[in-house]
Amino acid sequence: DLMITQNEDMARMRGIEITADQRKILEQAFAAIDTVNDTELLKNRLYHIMTDGKSAQEMINVNSQIMVMTTPWYVNFVRYCAIPHLNAMRQPMLAFYGANDVQVNATLNAATLNASYGGKKLEIENGLHYNHLFQECSKPTADYGRIEQTISPKVMQRLLDWLMKR
Numbered sequence: 825d826l827m828i829t830q831n832e833d834m835a836r837m838r839g840i841e842i843t844a845d846q847r848k849i850l851e852q853a854f855a856a857i858d859t860v861n862d863t864e865l866l867k868n869r870l871y872h873i874m875t876d877g878k879s880a881q882e883m884i885n886v887n888s889q890i891m892v893m894t895t896p897w898y899v900n901f902v903r904y905c906a907i908p909h910l911n912a913m914r915q916p917m918l919a920f921y922g923a924n925d926v927q928v929n930a931t932l933n934a935a936t937l938n939a940s941y942g943g944k945k946l947e948i949e950n951g952l953h954y955n956h957l958f959q960e961c962s963k964p965t966a967d968y969g970r971i972e973q974t975i976s977p978k979v980m981q982r983l984l985d986w987l988m989k990r
Contacts, residue, residue: 826932827854827902833926837964849873857893857902867894907940916945918986920979922954924964949982 828850832842842850852873860866867890874886892898919937921930934948955961958979959971 826929826936829929829932830927833929833964834966837926837966853893854902857899863894866899870894907936910937910940913941914944916947916990917941918947918949918983920949920951920954920958920982922956922958923950923952924954924961925956926964926966927956947986949979951976951979954979 828847831850832847835842853870856866856869856873860869870890870893871886874890875883878886919934921928921934923930930950934950938946938948951958953960953962954976955965955968955971957968958975959968959973960976960978961971965971
């Protein structure tokens with residue numbers, strides 16, 4: 825669900841609303857990535873899921889997407905579940921989330937973190953005006969290069985304050 829939400833957030837940022845049919849395709853594609861271990865079989869499965877009813881030009885774009893979605897890094901990224909690792913951790917944790925982050929949904933990820941790590945000296949900061957790189961911004965964006973700030977000084981100060989207490 826996190827990957828689907830991330831795709832919906834990225835599309836919404838571009839002014840595109842994901843339809844129910846497109847969401848179903850995303851669900852099927854991520855389910856295939858989760859379960860199919862053979863790379864060639866995964867490519868074929870994704871091709872069939874993603875090309876149904878597409879034009880020749882759209883199929884070219886789909887082929888490019890499939891090449892990315894079947895790289896070892898991407899497959900491992902989609903399959904990775906941090907919860908067992910979080911459950912095993914005992915260190916204090918400070919987690920930052922930005923409400924304008926379109927790559928990591930702040931609400932869903934903070935809830936998951938709190939459920940799996942909560943009660944173990946966890947502090948969660950939900951910054952209202954931060955993107956994925958913790959740059960201050962007024963709306964959701966992944967256009968990091970257009971913002972002059974590398975990271976918000978407020979985030980840096982909060983991190984420094986937290987570290988100094990340790």
